[in-house]
Amino acid sequence: MVTEFTGGGDPRRSLELLWGVRDAARRGPKPRLTTEDVVRGAIALADAEGLQAFSMRKVAEALGVSPMALYTYVPSKAELIEVMIDRAWGEVPLADQAPGDWRARLETKARQDWEHMQRHPWMLQIAAHRPPLGPNIARRYESAFRIVDHLGLTDVEMENVIALVDNYVRGAVRVVVEASEVEARSGIDDREWWMSRSPVLAELITPDQFPTATRVGDSCRDFHEVEAKRPQNFEFGLQRVLDGVAAFVAARHDAKV
Amino acid sequence: MVTEFTGGGDPRRSLELLWGVRDAARRGPKPRLTTEDVVRGAIALADAEGLQAFSMRKVAEALGVSPMALYTYVPSKAELIEVMIDRAWGEVPLADQAPGDWRARLETKARQDWEHMQRHPWMLQIAAHRPPLGPNIARRYESAFRIVDHLGLTDVEMENVIALVDNYVRGAVRVVVEASEVEARSGIDDREWWMSRSPVLAELITPDQFPTATRVGDSCRDFHEVEAKRPQNFEFGLQRVLDGVAAFVAARHDAKV
DNA sequence: CTTCTCTTCGTACACTGTACGTACTTATTG
DNA sequence: CAATAAGTACGTACAGTGTACGAAGAGAAG
Numbered sequence: 001m002v003t004e005f006t007g008g009g010d011p012r013r014s015l016e017l018l019w020g021v022r023d024a025a026r027r028g029p030k031p032r033l034t035t036e037d038v039v040r041g042a043i044a045l046a047d048a049e050g051l052q053a054f055s056m057r058k059v060a061e062a063l064g065v066s067p068m069a070l071y072t073y074v075p076s077k078a079e080l081i082e083v084m085i086d087r088a089w090g091e092v093p094l095a096d097q098a099p100g101d102w103r104a105r106l107e108t109k110a111r112q113d114w115e116h117m118q119r120h121p122w123m124l125q126i127a128a129h130r131p132p133l134g135p136n137i138a139r140r141y142e143s144a145f146r147i148v149d150h151l152g153l154t155d156v157e158m159e160n161v162i163a164l165v166d167n168y169v170r171g172a173v174r175v176v177v178e179a180s181e182v183e184a185r186s187g188i189d190d191r192e193w194w195m196s197r198s199p200v201l202a203e204l205i206t207p208d209q210f211p212t213a214t215r216v217g218d219s220c221r222d223f224h225e226v227e228a229k230r231p232q233n234f235e236f237g238l239q240r241v242l243d244g245v246a247a248f249v250a251a252r253h254d255a256k257v
Numbered sequence: 258m259v260t261e262f263t264g265g266g267d268p269r270r271s272l273e274l275l276w277g278v279r280d281a282a283r284r285g286p287k288p289r290l291t292t293e294d295v296v297r298g299a300i301a302l303a304d305a306e307g308l309q310a311f312s313m314r315k316v317a318e319a320l321g322v323s324p325m326a327l328y329t330y331v332p333s334k335a336e337l338i339e340v341m342i343d344r345a346w347g348e349v350p351l352a353d354q355a356p357g358d359w360r361a362r363l364e365t366k367a368r369q370d371w372e373h374m375q376r377h378p379w380m381l382q383i384a385a386h387r388p389p390l391g392p393n394i395a396r397r398y399e400s401a402f403r404i405v406d407h408l409g410l411t412d413v414e415m416e417n418v419i420a421l422v423d424n425y426v427r428g429a430v431r432v433v434v435e436a437s438e439v440e441a442r443s444g445i446d447d448r449e450w451w452m453s454r455s456p457v458l459a460e461l462i463t464p465d466q467f468p469t470a471t472r473v474g475d476s477c478r479d480f481h482e483v484e485a486k487r488p489q490n491f492e493f494g495l496q497r498v499l500d501g502v503a504a505f506v507a508a509r510h511d512a513k514v
Numbered sequence: 515c516t517t518c519t520c521t522t523c524g525t526a527c528a529c530t531g532t533a534c535g536t537a538c539t540t541a542t543t544g
Numbered sequence: 545c546a547a548t549a550a551g552t553a554c555g556t557a558c559a560g561t562g563t564a565c566g567a568a569g570a571g572a573a574g
Contacts, residue, residue, distance in 0.1 A: 001384075003258035005439045011454040019461050029521050029570040056562065066523045068563080077562065127258075127435035130450065138462050142470040149469050155476030157493075164494040167428040175424070178384035182262045193387065197268040204276050205395050212406050213399040219412030236414075237421040244501030285551025286539040313531065323554045325532080334531065 001051055001181060004078035004125055006132075014079055018086055018134035033063065035073045039083050046084070046122045050184060051177075054122060056080075078126065085123050086134030092116050094143035102249075103242055105147045106165060110238055113169045121177040128170060152252040161245055168241050172234050194221070258308055258438060260384055261335035271336055275343055275391035290320065292330045296340050303341070303379045307441060308434075311379060313337075335383065342380050343391030349373050351400035359506075360499055362404045363422060367495055370426045378434040385427060409509040418502055425498050429491050451478070 006014065017035065041063045046054045056077055060067040074080040095109035117123045131137060148158045183189050188196075207214045263271065273279055274292065298320045303311045313334055317324040331337040352366035374380045388394060401423075405415045440446050445453075464471045 001260035001262075003260075003435065005258075005435075005442055011450075012457050015454060015457045015461065031521065055560085057560090068523050068525095069521080071563075072521055072523095127439055129432050129436045130439060130447075133454075133458060133462070135461075138467055138470065141474075142467045145469040145473050155473045159473055159477050160490055160493045161497075163490070164497055167432070167494065168425065171424040171428040175386050178260065178262075179386045181260075182384055182387060185262055190387075193268075197272060197390075200269050200272045201390060204272065204392075205390070210395055210399045212402040213395065216402050216412045216416055217398075220416050233417055233420070236417045237424065240418075240421055240501035240505055241498060242501070243504045244497035244499070247500045247504065248497055284539085284541045284549070286553075288552060312529080314529090325554050325556095326552085328532075329552060329554090 001178065002125060003127055004081055005127055006076070006078040006082060006130070010075075013075060014082070015133070017074070017079060017083055018132055020135075031072065033065065033069075033073060035083070038063065038070060038073045038080070039087055042080055043084050043088060043120075047120060051121055051125070051181060052185060081122065081126055082132035083134065085126055086132050086136045088116070088120050088123065089136040089140055092140075094139065096143040096146040102147050102151060103246060106242060106245075107238065109144065109147065110165055110169050113166070114173060114234060117170070117173040118176055121173075121181075124170065124174055124177060128166075151249050153249065157248075157252075161248075164245070165241060168237060172237060176230060258435065259382060261338055261382055262384055263333070263335040263339060263387070263389075267332075270332060271339070272390070274331070274336060274340055275389055277392075288329065290322065290326075290330060292340070295320065295327060295330045295337065296344055299337055300341050300345060300377075304377060308378055308382070308438060309442060338379060338383055339389035340391065342383060343389050343393045345373070345377050345380065346393040346397055349397075351396065353400040353403040359404050359408060360503060363499060363502075364495065366401065366404065367422055367426050370423070371430060371491060374427070374430040375433055378430075378438070381427065381431055381434060385423075408506050410506065414505075414509075418505075421502070422498060425494060429494060433487060 020036075038059070042054075042059045045059055045062045049058070056070055057067045059080075060070050063070075070080075074083070092112050095105050095112060098105045098108040100108075126132065144162045145158055148161050151158075153161065179190070186193075205214060277293075279292065295316070299311075299316045302316055302319050306315070313327055314324045316337075317327050320327075327337075331340070349369050352362050352369060355362045355365040357365075383389065401419045402415055405418050408415075410418065436447070443450075462471060
């Protein structure tokens with residue numbers, strides 16, 4: 001899993017790419033593809049084949065085009081992924097009008113993000129810092145801030161809250177994605193992995209030296225289906241995070257009254 | 258930034274590597290290095306040169322050895338990083354005996370982790386799922402669980418709480434690391450980056466279409482020194498997370514009484 | 515037509531991790 | 545001591561990556 005970095009290229013070009021404002025070609029042979037074709041093909045490939053199969057050469061092959069031809073439409077791999085990300089967010093509804101109060105809406109948004117990023121694991125490939133500021137992501141920012149607007153928080157606090165929830169979701173998704181990546185790549189699932197090293201580990205991590213860790217470890221592993229309980233773990237963390245935010249909001253509110 | 262995956266190799270070999278139980282060589286030429294030399298050199302290199310300069314060839318060069326010679330001591334790059342990680346955690350004190358109650362101790366641990374991972378950004382390179390179960394990490398697990406032991410939580414809940422805090426810290430560190438990576442690699446700092454695209458963005462993300470986002474964005478950017486306020490942002494999120502955990506602990510406690 | 519501007523894409527480069535096979539070195543064994 | 549076996553050491557090579565560069569060709573504008 002590779003985190004890509006942008007920022008090298010021409011800023012105007014990048015933004016035009018994201019917003020789809022591209023003056024039609026005037027001269028020369030007509031392009032046989034559009035940027036949107038490339039993005040669509042790339043998304044399809046990345047979804048289908050997984051992260052490790054996603055390379056510029058593979059995208060080109062899937063489109064029936066030579067590798068270098070892609071660079072006519074897209075300045076680099078990182079910027080291609082940026083556009084992919086922005087486009088993919090377009091599928092997800094906005095949560096600022098979802099039913100319930102701000103907390104219910106934040107929950108809705110978090111769950112949407114959680115599911116969406118699992119569906120498109122390549123979303124984690126772009127550094128969260130300096131996100132691709134395309135139309136869909138701009139809309140999502142607007143929507144997110146609206147959820148926590150008018151709660152008595154300062155703008156900076158609002159930003160912090162949104163970043164906190166986003167950070168939580170991204171981290172949780174990352175664990176899931178890494179888990180399935182590691183399985184796909186090594187062909188060894190978690191159970192086998194654990195079984196293969198538990199006898200050796202049992203000699204190294206002994207209950208008398210690590211009483212608490214071994215106890216907790218055993219309790220957690222007694223639960224069958226680590227995968228099945230992932231949503232519950234996600235939900236647990238989400239509730240704790242939102243409880244913390246709620247306490248903060250309540251304190252701000254009381255202070256005002 | 259690349260996330261490496263292990264799990265391919267012989268489990269016994271991996272664990273012996275981590276725990277340093279390696280039967281001395283019996284025959285053949287005496288190894289001119291030890292695994293520990295390789296690990297030390299690799300850590301020094303990774304700390305000094307940054308993530309992008311960290312490759313097996315560079316490590317070998319730094320040690321004055323041919324690239325392939327490393328594979329005598331270490332089965333793969335991923336497993337080398339695993340050992341590096343375990344060794345590096347050895348520097349950080351354990352927090353279960355830190356002053357204060359469980360919350361103060363969790364705070365201490367979170368801050369230690371936060372600082373330590375910033376000092377050693379390559380720590381984020383190994384998938385958090387299936388962590389390297391070496392002696393130092395085992396000790397840290399034991400210590401972490403002791404902090405939240407005897408609070409009335411079930412073992413699974415304890416695990417969830419520790420995972421939640423850890424997830425938060427890792428995410429926060431990731432943002433910082435990615436930020437400095439992107440600067441080092443592109444030579445463009447955040448201010449320049451923003452300045453170069455804000456004129457174009459101003460035409461695309463307009464206050465009438467995105468009133469809340471533009472307002473919040475402006476407020477956040479008014480603060481000089483995004484970097485300088487990172488610790489504050491970290492602290493903000495950490496307090497919210499811990500507030501959430503505290504509420505949960507309190508609820509469990511009340512339920513019992 | 516000529517000229518200019520664009521798309522297209524073959525070749526090539528620098529880089530990665532590491533599989534494989536060979537040569538060498540030494541401790542153990544006969 | 546000589547033979548053997550078990551190691552280490554490492555050169556070469558491969559498959560893969562993103563993409564720089566430049567040449568070739570296509571179509572519109574003058």
